[in-house]
Amino acid sequence: MKITFWGAARTVTGSMHHLQVEGKRYLLDCGLYQGRRKDAERINRDLPFDARSIDAVVLSHAHIDHSGNLPSLVRNGFDGPIYTTPPTVDLCQSMLRDTAHIQESDAIFVNKRQQKRHRNGQEPVEPLYTMADAERTLPLLKAVKYHTPQAVGPSIRYQAYDAGHMLGSSSLLLEAEDKRLIFSGDIGRVNLPILRDPEALPKADYLIMESTYGDRLHKDEGQVIDRLAGVINRTAARGGRVIVPAFAVGRTQQLVLVLHELTNQSRIPRIPIFVDSPLAVNVTEAFRKNSDYFDTETRAYLANHGDPFGFHMLTYIREAAESKKLNDLRGPFVVISASGMCEAGRILHHLRNNIEDPRNTILITGFQAENTLGRKLVEKWPEVNIFGEPMRVRAEIDSLLELSGHADQREMLDWLAPISPSLKRIFLVHGEPSAQSALAKRIEERYRIPVAIPARGESFNLQ
Numbered sequence: 020m021k022i023t024f025w026g027a028a029r030t031v032t033g034s035m036h037h038l039q040v041e042g043k044r045y046l047l048d049c050g051l052y053q054g055r056r057k058d059a060e061r062i063n064r065d066l067p068f069d070a071r072s073i074d075a076v077v078l079s080h081a082h083i084d085h086s087g088n089l090p091s092l093v094r095n096g097f098d099g100p101i102y103t104t105p106p107t108v109d110l111c112q113s114m115l116r117d118t119a120h121i122q123e124s125d126a127i128f129v130n131k132r133q134q135k136r137h138r139n140g141q142e143p144v145e146p147l148y149t150m151a152d153a154e155r156t157l158p159l160l161k162a163v164k165y166h167t168p169q170a171v172g173p174s175i176r177y178q179a180y181d182a183g184h185m186l187g188s189s190s191l192l193l194e195a196e197d198k199r200l201i202f203s204g205d206i207g208r209v210n211l212p213i214l215r216d217p218e219a220l221p222k223a224d225y226l227i228m229e230s231t232y233g234d235r236l237h238k239d240e241g242q243v244i245d246r247l248a249g250v251i252n253r254t255a256a257r258g259g260r261v262i263v264p265a266f267a268v269g270r271t272q273q274l275v276l277v278l279h280e281l282t283n284q285s286r287i288p289r290i291p292i293f294v295d296s297p298l299a300v301n302v303t304e305a306f307r308k309n310s311d312y313f314d315t316e317t318r319a320y321l322a323n324h325g326d327p328f329g330f331h332m333l334t335y336i337r338e339a340a341e342s343k344k345l346n347d348l349r350g351p352f353v354v355i356s357a358s359g360m361c362e363a364g365r366i367l368h369h370l371r372n373n374i375e376d377p378r379n380t381i382l383i384t385g386f387q388a389e390n391t392l393g394r395k396l397v398e399k400w401p402e403v404n405i406f407g408e409p410m411r412v413r414a415e416i417d418s419l420l421e422l423s424g425h426a427d428q429r430e431m432l433d434w435l436a437p438i439s440p441s442l443k444r445i446f447l448v449h450g451e452p453s454a455q456s457a458l459a460k461r462i463e464e465r466y467r468i469p470v471a472i473p474a475r476g477e478s479f480n481l482q
């Protein structure tokens with residue numbers, strides 16, 4: 020068995036690992052690389068192998084940095100099966116179409132700008148992939164439940180375990196040539212709303228492990244629900260609006276569930292809640308359909324309190340015109356909108372209209388990467404640029420980072436315990452170099468297992 024690391028190697032996006040077993044070729048994940056435009060363009064477009072040579076793909080979860088380049092693979096000639104969990108199949112329907120739409124609109128935008136600048140000699144830009152490529156990818160997705168052994172090829176099979184990171188997320192146990200290889204996917208955390216806790220995996224010979232928060236410990240900032248109630252009550256008392264930038268997939272549904280609970284318990288006033296994102300609307304449907312994958316607490320809650328994703332104080336907004344109407348609505352109310360890092364999308368309009376009013380609150384709910392508007396808000400900059408215009412930050416800025424979907428260093432070390440006894444080697448992926456070296460050091464100290472931090476394109480023979 021030979022493995023080559025083609026993505027999420029010393030970085031956190033573009034997850035893609037190439038496996039060769041007895042002359043057949045497989046991929047674990049096929050994610051979109053996100054970063055500087057030029058690098059992203061090259062890495063996502065120029066696949067480092069012939070797509071037609073790949074026999075099958077196993078996908079760990081629906082996040083775009085794990086699934087988002089599957090349509091490129093198909094555009095380049097792949098037509099084999101893509102195995103993943105049933106909720107992931109449903110989530111990918113809307114997420115891959117949404118990403119295709121973004122690729123097409125970006126290409127149109129760039130071409131228009133070139134025309135304006137009379138650079139007619141330049142070749143028009145082609146989208147990375149189109150809606151048609153996404154549509155051809157979706158039927159290749161094959162749903163396989165957790166704990167169900169599935170043959171991927173003549174001499175390799177796998178089983179998925181719940182990774183507790185997002186709905187349908189999995190860690191994969193692969194068996195080939197009498198070896199057991201685990202691919203962690205993204206490792207989640209205990210006690211996240213809606214999600215089951217990460218499952219314990221069995222012993223294995225080799226492990227490919229994520230390392231996003233390899234150098235960090237999450238702060239215990241008290242119960243999410245109490246802090247959220249505090250934010251809503253303070254803002255409502257001022258007659259203000261709570262503006263929540265959130266990832267459309269996962270984070271939005273968790274927030275809606277917690278807001279439903281708070282409203283039911285009369286711990287917050289009955290104020291309107293708007294989910295302003297067409298993608299969130301479609302993704303919520305996939306959540307509803309897969310409620311048997313929720314944790315026991317959430318399922319019991321649904322049985323007693325009805326559908327939290329359709330409660331009467333909640334309105335989903337698809338159309339841009341409806342979104343604009345919120346500007347004229349008097350507070351208090353809550354708006355949840357994407358993107359989560361305030362870099363694009365409708366949230367920018369809400370921020371522009373609300374950030375200068377001290378009655379309002381901007382509530383940050385996830386990791387904010389360097390150089391993003393969200394990061395500047397968390398760092399409490401007094402002035403920020405929105406659509407190129409300087410704006411004074413007068414609204415209250417608060418954050419609820421407990422909802423992070425990634426395990427921290429201690430949680431990852433604990434997750435590793437049941438797998439560790441027979442491990443010959445661990446390959447760290449999906450982390451910045453500083454996080455990876457910190458985690459590698461801790462693993463070597465605690466478990467005395469050799470750790471490799473592969474570079475992009477590096478191969479290893481697993482004996």
Ligand SMILES: [Zn+2]
Nearest residue numbers: 080082184205
């Ligand atoms: Zn993920």
